[in-house]
Amino acid sequence: MSCSIEKELVEKTIAFHGHSCPGLAIGIRAAELALQKLGHPEQSDLVAIVETDMCGVDAIQFLTGCTFGKGNLIHKDFGKMAFNFYDSRKNIGFRAVLCPDISGNAGLELRSLSRKVAIGTAHGEEQVRYEELRRSLQDRYMNAELEDMFIIMEPAFPIPKPARVLQSLQCEACGEMTMESRTRRMDGKILCQPCFEKKEQKI
Numbered sequence: 001m002s003c004s005i006e007k008e009l010v011e012k013t014i015a016f017h018g019h020s021c022p023g024l025a026i027g028i029r030a031a032e033l034a035l036q037k038l039g040h041p042e043q044s045d046l047v048a049i050v051e052t053d054m055c056g057v058d059a060i061q062f063l064t065g066c067t068f069g070k071g072n073l074i075h076k077d078f079g080k081m082a083f084n085f086y087d088s089r090k091n092i093g094f095r096a097v098l099c100p101d102i103s104g105n106a107g108l109e110l111r112s113l114s115r116k117v118a119i120g121t122a123h124g125e126e127q128v129r130y131e132e133l134r135r136s137l138q139d140r141y142m143n144a145e146l147e148d149m150f151i152i153m154e155p156a157f158p159i160p161k162p163a164r165v166l167q168s169l170q171c172e173a174c175g176e177m178t179m180e181s182r183t184r185r186m187d188g189k190i191l192c193q194p195c196f197e198k199k200e201q202k203i
């Protein structure tokens, strides 16, 4: 079945992200899956751990209400199209990984063209093909059955604990207040991470 999220909400998600693209479509479908399996944000305490920082994460923020600022969106820089969702109230969760077969030959072709487009060596026809492939992949993602789109498994991480409010300490080099758990110590001085790194380079 094609995406069950109302058209208007999809449009708003595209506006939030700034453009429409295959990556965003993946995020929209992942968010749809999360809402379907765990319920709407009002009835659950949704938490997401995303293993990518690509376009799709914007759809997850917009549609599930898991945001970076609230601390219920966590990024693991693994470069994988994989999304872990939890309801911390019910203590349940799952991991959805984009099925490698879903993108098919169009995905392979797009990947090699993307490289050319990125370094500016794609000629006119290739540019047109690139746009065409992006549109067709986006349509494929938006119309696929969710079970064909994602492989679902146990979450890769335990449910994250709610963010604790920690004390701030003053960095003894730059004087800026820094969350205690992010401070470092060198020569008996409390330092923020950038100051610590600067000093460490000099050693």
Ligand SMILES: [Zn+2]
Residues within 6 Å of the ligand: 017, 019, 020, 021, 023, 024, 055
């Ligand atoms: Zn995008």
Ligand SMILES: [Zn+2]
Residues within 6 Å of the ligand: 171, 172, 173, 174, 175, 176, 191, 192, 193, 194, 195, 196
């Ligand atoms: Zn500092």
